Amino acid sequence: MAGVAVAAEWQLLYNRYYRKPELYQMQWKNVDLTRNKIACAPFGGPIAAIRDDTKIVQLYAESAQRKLRIYTSSGILISESIWKNPGGRLIGMSWTDDLTLICITQDGTIYSYNIHAELLSTSSLGKECFANSVVDCVFWGNGVVCINEAFEIFAVPDFKTPTTVVKLADCGLEELPHCMAVIEPQYRNSGDVEVLLGVGDHVLSVEEDEVQELGVGVGPLQKMVVSRKGEFVASITHDGRLLVMSSDFSNVIIEYACEADENLRSIRSSLPEAVEACVDAAGYEFDISQQRTLLRAASYGQAFCSHFQHDRIQETSKMLRVLNAVRHAEIGIPLSIQQYKLLTPTILINRLINAHKHLLALRISEYLGLNQEVVVMHWACTKITASLPISDANLLQILLDKLKICKGISYAAVAAHADKSGRRKLAAMLVEDEPHSSKQIPLLLSIGEEDNALMKATDSGDTDLVYLVLFHMWQKKLPLEFFGTIQARPLARDLFVIYARFYKHEFLKDFFLSTGQLQDVAFLLWKESWELAKNPMASKGSPLHGPRIKLIEKAQNLFAETKEHTFESKAAEEHAKLLRIQHDLEVTTKQAIFVDSSISDTIRTCIVLGNHRAAMKVKTEFKVSEKRWYWLKVFALATIRDWEALEKFSKEKRPPIGYRPFVEACTDAGEKAEALKYIPKLADPREKAEAYARIGMAKEAADAASQTKDSELLGRFKLPFSQNASAASIFDTLRDRLSFQGNS
Template identity: 70%
Template sequence: MNVTISQNFTNNGVQLRIEDREDEVRRAFKGSIIKLTLVGRYRISISRLFTRSIGFSLSSMAAAVSVAAEWQLLYNRYYRKPEIYSMKWKHIDLGRNKVACASYGGPIAVIRDDSKIVQLYAESALRKLRIFNSAGVEIAETVWRNPGGRLVAMSWTEDQTLICIVQDGTIYRYNIHAELIEPSLSLGKECFLQSVVECVFWGSGVVCMNEGFQFFCVPDFKSLGANGDGVVKLADPVLEDAPLCMAVIEPKYTMSGNVELLLAVGDYVLLVDEDGVQQVGAGVGPLQKMVVSKDGKYLACFTHDGRLLVITSDFSNIIFEYSCESALPPEQLAWCGLDSVLLYWDDVLLMVGPFGEPVRYFYDDPIVLISECDGVRILSNTTMEFLQRVPDSTVSIFKIGSTTPAALLYDALDHFDRRSAKADENLRMIKASLPEAIEACVDAAGYEFDISRQRTLLRAASYGQAFCSNVPRDRFQEMCKTLRVLNAVRSPEIGIPLSIQQYKELTATVLISRLINAHHHLLALRLSDYLGLNQELVIMHWACTKITASLAMPDADLLTILLDKLKLCKGIDYARVAEHADKSGRRKLAAALVEHEPCSSKQVPLLLSIGEEEAALTKATESGDTDLVYFVLFHIWQKKPSLEFFGMIQAKPLARDLFISYSRCYNHEFLKDFFLSAGELQEVAFLLWRESWDYGKNPMASKGTPLHGPRIKLIEKARDLFAETKEQIFESKAAEEHAKLLRMQHELEVSTKQAIFVDSSISDTIRTCIVLGNHRAAMKVKTEFKVSEKRWYWLKVFALATIRDWDALEKFSKEKRPPIGYKPFVEACIDAGEKGEALKYIPKLADPRERAEAYARIGMAKEAADAASQAKDSELLGRLKLSFSQNAAATSIFDTIRERLGVS
């Protein structure tokens, strides 16, 4: 309603001209505490005396009147419906299109409804999917070419992906730029065989009904597969006819944590989930429309006889009931916050609350209701409006005749601007309540969409702060910051009309992400900087988008532009940008970008993906990260020919050493090829020799002829390779003797039919031959391998003692003077526990010390003492005495000898 002020003072009164009819004037001022007198048809007289007594100025009163005139009273609560945008689109008729509007001021998807009749030649035969922002500015469009039958339903997910479900159960996904996201998804075979007929969306999920009245749930589109994996079939309610209406209670509001589907059937409701079907709400129906509140606690229902019911979602209590004038079900039913319910028919929008008369709004064009957490956005062909409950802080300031501290503070600012002393008078009146008034002004500013009104309210709060020292400054500053953000994104070019409550629920981080996805990178970057958020995500997305959109630009020019922006953010992930460039087919640009990536673990994989293996290996070895080097090695190993691979790692010591270490454990053949290519024959020989030992651990490897077994062949190859280098003469000779020994051991095993020779040493082979009585074979081994006489005697003495052939041992000792002396004979006999046999050899010991110790070992104290006395060794005497400490007689003998020798 238009209100103009006339400053003519007549009959001690102030005249306000109201350019409206009388009945509208009365309705606008209904409930005001100011007594109004209609003067003629267009005037309202307000007592000057009254205005003086409460301290109002004319301009502030007029402002309050103009603001409050926009409100509608529903019982004791005010509602307002400001126009947010005049739609920028042209020739869009919502009545002939399917429309999907995203919440939180999101985009609008429009496609011609193929079930509606279209005038011939009125428009193109091609159906187009068009996407607009909330102000009607077109973002993108694409031709609808998807097969699979009629489009059943479409909706936006929480991450602003457009979901389109067609009759055969195929789900097509589009981003905000109308680009098809591959792959397409499916609801499964049952929906393909029996077409989808109805869908109910929520958040990022949907419940679909097919022609067989079976219900299928997609809890999250992100987890859905192309073959229907991730689709949950709900319990079968066994319906003969389609339900009258459907509604969904989201999983986050259910006790089970799973989605619950409400089906209106007859005069009751069926609650369906994965586990079963339950009948609830008997007698409330039949219900023709149902919608669940935003918090999942309440259900608004429209019955067959024209009643609106609001029931708790568990059907335990009817909150209120209202009888509508028509039994025809509304086209749309929606919650306006949690305080009222909206019902829309062809030309009227009815807002019903729990008390009082409903409010009616009339529309000539079709509208779409978009429920938000704090109200409803109303989309028509020409406007976008926001219907919400007027906040308490706004009511306290702008309600006509309000004398609250906030209203007086707001009026005080007006007096101050006009240099009136009334400003000081108002402040004195509310001195005790000034913090409350300041808070109300700040709070009211946050709920306003009109920028000039925001500014005035904040100025009023700032004015009050000048006279109040105990008010937190952070609240004011935070509100200013929030409003700057909201005003920026509300501009028609951006078209995100968030309220302050929606902004708080959405969060600044998500808002930035949505701006990025809509390619509003500059605004997203400025907001990130303003709010102190990380700018990396914005710059990264801008860089990737720039690469995609600049296919015709030369790599050098594009690289300069990218680096100029990427350097603005420290720690930027150049590798991800380079990866996107590679996927876009710009490999040279990717290679140039990845050079600026400081983190090797990000740089190396990308270099490999773009085919820069040499550079990747260099970067990995420079980093010193062995895991990263192995990663590159395995990648190149699989892709490159062997010789090329060997050439790449040969000049890089770390990579070469790691490759050798790995191959020694797991791949000898490949390592042999590497050493051969490098001319390192001795390394190949060592590998062959090691393999021969590995053969020995396998029982199957010992099969074959003694002269041509696999192990012997490997050792002979090693011998030949060692022989080609002068530095490996010893190894060549050792390999030759090893092969010779294996042959002899094979022969011995064949002749003795005992598998006890192979892999034993020469000494063990000789000892085993003697133990077995095969002295000729033992002698052959001795001769073949030039075993020394001393070693031969040692081996034979202990071998004969092992088999306790004492006669052969005595005979062997008499063949000639043993080169090892008789001490080994003595030790062999003593170790075998034959003291008598040891006595045959102890007297032959030339060294008296050895004789003394030998006698002591067999317990002959006197003989040991005599031998020790011949040696005249006091230390030996003392040691022998200790060994006989348990024998008093023996101890006495040693004491006597020590005294005789004069040793104390």
């Protein structure tokens, strides 16, 4: 069966068969070889392409600027650059042995590029080629031969020294030769290049100082190609004969009439239909030898048919190869080509694997480019089910040898089948080879490998997978066992803590207690107390304050267990004590204005409500300093405008904060008369001057300011009284007096 597809691809030339296999489907887009000049490097090297400026072509959404593009042999773009060379039309380009791209323009300029389309150097063929444009050139490994409009021939023997240009002997041409070929210097005894020119009915051999006529009567020759070592020349004559001769044209080795069928010429107009009929007939034929005959005929006719779809023969050959394989007596599926098309290859593969013909199904899948994973997976599952006597270790090796055929195959799916088949140990071993954690971990959980699943989830760093394992274990394990498992895995532990802080406080407290993290439990309790405070019912003496206080007291006791959290312990203790006092105040006053306020605000509120005893109790309980106490009471009394109580308070003893707060409290309240009770008691003349100025008493402010003997200060105090001429003059007089005293 293999011979059918192969035979369809080979063509007979003289007594030898040749074929042109397709190595790649080219990756480039919109590259029409007929619109471009092309240079392909030898030995699987890159391909250079540039739009052919000798042809009028239609531009398809592309710039009018020509670009030199360099591709890999599979058509992947390596590099490109805009063709800016000013040397006129591009005559030819080729790659050297060291993959340097040589481009020759009609003015004789030689441009060298690397595979990144970067210009390396420029040189010239000389003034003769500049004066008479280059019209043709033939490259070899590291050199080139060019002919110009004056029929002069020049050679560059080595592009490593491009300035060395050799002019060959004058061969007396009056018109351009039909074709040119080169015998490389390295294959000649003289070490010089030899150029073969197809002229008239013979060939001219041209060297630096000699011209010879060879092969008189063999021509005219339309094309010549020299063999690799210069021993032979293959040529096509004007009448369509292929001649292979020795390089001195003395001996004809092969003569073959390429234009080998009059019958073919007679049916040339209907040739496409004839080829199509042969292909169709081969498809419907069951006899393999008849298939081969028909396809060979179609292949032969295709060579002379430019409009036939060349992939039709290959497609039919592929289908026949598959059909002949399944028609074999051992398989017994005698499909016709029409049935095969209706059934589709995918369903045929499914029928084969259901019949346990896995090897044939695999080979057909590979041949047709179908996904082989379906076949391998079915084979693996069948093998597991049918191989109970085989040990898990041996069966694992058998499975792995085949599973590795398909990259990306799901080992987890095979392992799941092994688990369902009662081979849990085999499933656990298989899942180790699953490269995708997202498939591996759920399977480990399903077969009871929770610890292994957690290890792999944390190693993967995928938080979603870690949470998947955590929730699974959370439901299945006892709390202490669960806590012990995650404690050993920092990522799992941290993710659990993050989740539980939002949704599972009680469970998180149990975890912290189990691991001895008492301070973390305390912080949770303290947070819960604040959450409880957000309850709208926790006001007006609500009994909800009781649980809040107990939570804080529990937190205080836990903080006290560790020396590092003395501050937090003390803060929690005072917080609970303050809440108790505030709760009692709300109960007695029946006003929900105390809870969660600060100590200062609590004292201030008590004074404003006239409850001086409660204010003093808070001061005593929390050891409020005298200075802070005085500040709070002064401004609280001013708030309720109890000026009598304020004056009485100022006389209890000399205030530790001085009299300035008394002055400010009265002034802020707009009570000028009350402020005057305290301004004279200010010890600092500056403060006194500022106080008088604030209540509009210019003379007193000036007198106080003069005591500082600061003329600048007097000038500053004058500004508020600028509208009052008499008041302003007081400051001017005093400032002048101070200035005079200073000068004297």
